[in-house]
Amino acid sequence: MVYEHNNPDERDVELVAATVPDWESYDTVFIGYPIWWGIAAWPVDGFIEANDFTGKTVVPFCTSASSGLGQSGELLAEAAGTGNWLEGGRFSSGASEATIQAWLEELGL
Numbered sequence: 001m002v003y004e005h006n007n008p009d010e011r012d013v014e015l016v017a018a019t020v021p022d023w024e025s026y027d028t029v030f031i032g033y034p035i036w037w038g039i040a041a042w043p044v045d046g047f048i049e050a051n052d053f054t055g056k057t058v059v060p061f062c063t064s065a066s067s068g069l070g071q072s073g074e075l076l077a078e079a080a081g082t083g084n085w086l087e088g089g090r091f092s093s094g095a096s097e098a099t100i101q102a103w104l105e106e107l108g109l
Ligand SMILES: Cc1cc2nc3c(=O)[nH]c(=O)nc-3n(C[C@H](O)[C@H](O)[C@H](O)COP(=O)(O)O)c2cc1C
Pocket: 001, 002, 033, 034, 035, 036, 037, 038, 039, 062, 063, 064, 065, 066, 067, 068, 093
C-alpha cells in the first residue's frame, strides 16, 4: 500500500465483485471505506467506476484513525459523475451502534 501510495498509477485494484444484484432497485446507496492517506481507500474506485449512480442518493462514509472525511466524498462523486452525493460522515473504527443510529436519524433519509 505504501508502494501504491507512492505510485498512483499502480492503484488499479481488481475487485472480486464490483456490481450489486438488482442495482436498479436501490434509491439510496451508502459507500463506506477506510481513509488511506487522506482519501478513500482506492479499491473503492473500481466499484465507483463500475456502477451508474444516476437517480440515486449516495452517502459516502468513512472510518479513520484521526482524519476527517476531507475531500474523499467529493473525489468519489467526481469519479462517479452521476448521482446526488450527500456530504457524508466520518467515524472512528470503534464507533458505537448508537452513534451510527444517531447519524442515520440526522440524515433523515
Ligand atoms: C494504508 C493506510 C493508510 C491510512 N491512512 C490514514 C490517514 O491518512 N488518516 C487516518 O486517520 N487514518 C489512516 N489510516 C487508518 C485507517 O483509516 C483505519 O485503520 C481504518 O479506518 C479503520 O478501519 P478498520 O477497523 O476496518 O481497519 C490508514 C490505514 C492504512 C492501512
